Amino acid sequence: MKNITLMLNGKKETIYFEEGDTLLYVLRDRMGLTGTKFGCGYGVCGACTVVVSGEAVRSCKVLFKTLEGANILTIEGLANGKKLHPIQQAFVDANAVQCGFCTPGIVMELYALFSKEPDVSNDRLKEVLSKHLCRCTGYESIFNAAKLVQKNESYAKQDKKDFERAAKLAREYMKE
DSSP states (O other): OEEEEEEETTEEEEEEEOTTOBHHHIIIIISOOTTSOOOSSSSSSOTTEEEETTEEEEGGGSBGGGOTTOEEEOGGGTSBTTBOOHHHHHHHHTTOOTTSSSHHHHHHHHHHHHHHOTTOOHHHHHHHHTTSOOTTOOHHHHHHHHHHHHHSHHHHHHHHHHHHHHHHHHHHHHHO
């Protein structure tokens, strides 16, 4: 077994892994973070999306050994205790959760998107959401939730603050 040190949901962690382990496998089976879903296993459906150093990635396609020093955020690290993150709350408010299987991946995709592009266009928003397969076919409510996030400036501003704070913490911890 090998190990690497990285930031996981705001905490510095040293994690052991086998050579061919994917990020998805380590998150779910070693770390018990089951909010990240195993969907297609080929990076197509988006259910396993997490944020790695500010980018939304399909965790089933990322070899864990490539993540030394990375800052990883999963759906478990998004809420503040029992208080939902504004993106999560927008999904509740817009009734966009359907069965919930694909929801964590979509929320993480939107987190990464709004952290960089809080004023994203409708076309760009649809393009990003089209990367996720929802079998409940609830795309309209998902789009409405995303627009609700964008409409409420505090949602987008909070995302940017969270991202900047996490990036700063990651830089500080990794210098130790």
